[in-house]
Amino acid sequence: MIHFYHVTKRFDRYSTALQDVTFHIEKGEFVFLTGPSGAGKSTLLKLILRQIRPSDGQIVVNGRNLSAMKRSQLPYFRREIGMVFQDFKLIERMTVFENLSFILTVLGLPPKEHKKKAYSALRAVSLHHKLNAYPLQLSGGEQQRVAIARALINDPLMLIADEPTGNLDPDLSKDILQIFADANLRGSTVLLASHDRDLVHRSSRRVIALDHGSIVEEKQAAPEKAAPRSESLFVNW
Numbered sequence: 001m002i003h004f005y006h007v008t009k010r011f012d013r014y015s016t017a018l019q020d021v022t023f024h025i026e027k028g029e030f031v032f033l034t035g036p037s038g039a040g041k042s043t044l045l046k047l048i049l050r051q052i053r054p055s056d057g058q059i060v061v062n063g064r065n066l067s068a069m070k071r072s073q074l075p076y077f078r079r080e081i082g083m084v085f086q087d088f089k090l091i092e093r094m095t096v097f098e099n100l101s102f103i104l105t106v107l108g109l110p111p112k113e114h115k116k117k118a119y120s121a122l123r124a125v126s127l128h129h130k131l132n133a134y135p136l137q138l139s140g141g142e143q144q145r146v147a148i149a150r151a152l153i154n155d156p157l158m159l160i161a162d163e164p165t166g167n168l169d170p171d172l173s174k175d176i177l178q179i180f181a182d183a184n185l186r187g188s189t190v191l192l193a194s195h196d197r198d199l200v201h202r203s204s205r206r207v208i209a210l211d212h213g214s215i216v217e218e219k220q221a222a223p224e225k226a227a228p229r230s231e232s233l234f235v236n237w
Contacts, residue, residue, distance in 0.1 A: 001025055003023075003061075004023050004047075005022055005060075006021070007020070007021045007057035007058070008020055008054065008055050008056040009047065009055050017213055018047075018054075019213045020214065021040075026189075028187065030192075030205050031205065032208070033194075033208050035195065035210035035211050039195075040210045041210060042162055042193070044193075045193060047059055048061060053066075053067065061158075062157060064077060079107055079154065080157040081156055081157070081159075082151030082153075082154070082156035082158070083161075083162075084144075084148050084151045086162045086163045086166060090135040092136055094135075095131070095132050095133060095134055096118075096132070096134075096146050099135070099146065100114070100121060100122070100146075100153055104118070104154075109154075118131065118149075119131065121150070121152050122146070124179065125146070125148055125152075125179055141168050141172040141176075144168065148176065148179055148180075152188075156188055158188065158190075159183050159184075159190045160192075161192045161193065162193050163193060163194055164192065165194065166195075173199055177199065
C-alpha cells in the first residue's frame with residue numbers, strides 16, 4: 001500500500017528532513033508514526049500526499065510511483081486518502097454539514113447523497129446532532145471529530161492523521177483512537193503520526209519511530225488479546 005525506498009528529503013544543503021528512509025505498510029495495517037517534534041513525521045506525510053517531492057529515492061502508494069505521477073492525476077489519487085490535519089482546517093463560515101458537503105462536491109458525489117453521507121460520517125464520531133452547528137460553536141475535541149468525519153466520509157483506502165490527539169485530554173484521545181481503529185476494521189489502512197508516548201504504548205500497534213529524519217527503531221510487540229490481527233509492533237524511544 002505505502003512503500004518508501006531509500007527516501008531522502010532535503011529542503012536546502014543545511015536542512016535534511018528525512019535521510020535514507022525505507023519502510024513498507026501493507027493494505028489493512030494500522031501503523032503509528034512516532035518520534036519527537038522535528039523528527040520528520042509531517043514531512044513524511046506530505047510526501048505520501050505528493051504535496052512535496054523527495055530529493056532522492058522512490059515512493060509507491062497503492063501501486064503508483066509518485067515521482068512519475070502527472071499533476072493532472074493528483075486529485076484522483078488524493079480521493080483515495082482521508083487526511084486529518086493537525087489544525088483541523090474547517091471552514092468557519094460553513095456549518096458542519098456544509099464542511100462535509102463541500103468535500104463531497106469536490107469528490108464528485110451528487111448533492112442528493114450529501115446529507116446521508118454526512119450524517120453517517122458524523123454518527124461514526126458521535127456528532128450527528130451537531131449537523132447544523134458552526135465550527136466555532138464546537139469544542140476543540142468536537143472540531144477534531146468533525147475533521148475525522150470529513151476524512152472518513154468517502155470510506156478512504158488510506159486514512160492518514162497528523163497529531164490528531166495533540167491538544168486533547170486522555171479520555172478524548174482514547175475516543176479518537178477508537179474511531180481510527182473502527183475505520184481500520186472497516187478496511188482503511190491507517191497511518192497515524194503522534195508524539196504521544198502513552199497513546200502509542202497503550203495501543204500495541206505497529207510503530208515506526210523517527211528521530212532526526214531517520215528510522216531509529218521498529219520492533220515487534222505482543223499482540224493485544226482482543227485485536228483481530230495477529231501481529232503488532234512496539235517501540236521504546
